[in-house]
Amino acid sequence: MNITVIGRGNVGGGLAGLWERAGHQVTRLGRGGGNVGTADAVLLAVPGTAVEVALSSVVGLEGKTVLDATNLYGGARPPAGFSSNAEYVQSVTGGPTAKAFSTNFASLLGQVADARVRPSNLWSGDDEVQGVVRQLSLDAGYEAVRLGDLSMAATQEGLADPMFAIAQSGLGQFVYRLASPEQL
Numbered sequence: 001m002n003i004t005v006i007g008r009g010n011v012g013g014g015l016a017g018l019w020e021r022a023g024h025q026v027t028r029l030g031r032g033g034g035n036v037g038t039a040d041a042v043l044l045a046v047p048g049t050a051v052e053v054a055l056s057s058v059v060g061l062e063g064k065t066v067l068d069a070t071n072l073y074g075g076a077r078p079p080a081g082f083s084s085n086a087e088y089v090q091s092v093t094g095g096p097t098a099k100a101f102s103t104n105f106a107s108l109l110g111q112v113a114d115a116r117v118r119p120s121n122l123w124s125g126d127d128e129v130q131g132v133v134r135q136l137s138l139d140a141g142y143e144a145v146r147l148g149d150l151s152m153a154a155t156q157e158g159l160a161d162p163m164f165a166i167a168q169s170g171l172g173q174f175v176y177r178l179a180s181p182e183q184l
Contacts, residue, residue: 004043015069018139078154
């Protein structure tokens with residue numbers, strides 16, 4: 001798969017490296033933006049409050065499949081008129097959109113492959129993006145677990161604060177597994 005990652009930080013850089021090792025062609029874009037016209041899928045991995053600025057420096061987004069890995073925490077809000085960053089992203093691209101890779105700690109990406117069972121990657125989004133999310137989750141060492149359609153992205157974005165609270169309450173950064181009992 002030809003993937004363009006917007007954001008070179010811990011999430012974007014970490015996932016880009018995992019996907020390259022899995023055999024995907026990955027293009028990495030930073031603050032200068034660029035063209036995503038040849039991408040099969042785009043990962044948006046910038047600070048949650050920088051979504052509008054990041055997308056304004058990128059061309060070729062029309063109709064693209066986008067995975068939004070941004071987070072909103074500490075009272076941050078999505079762009080005006082939208083209940084989530086993911087819904088804003090879809091309004092810009094007009095293509096299939098998912099909120100994915102936003103409820104996992106980036107610092108643990110390199111350890112996921114060594115887990116006894118695959119941890120979960122919670123996602124929400126359009127039916128059309130399900131195959132891409134499933135494949136890229138597997139290639140990063142996760143199992144995709146769907147929360148619902150794109151209207152659930154705001155709920156998913158709201159999980160950042162509880163996840164950080166759990167980590168800071170003594171557990172530290174963690175992975176999680178959502179599964180039926182027979183899958184454990």
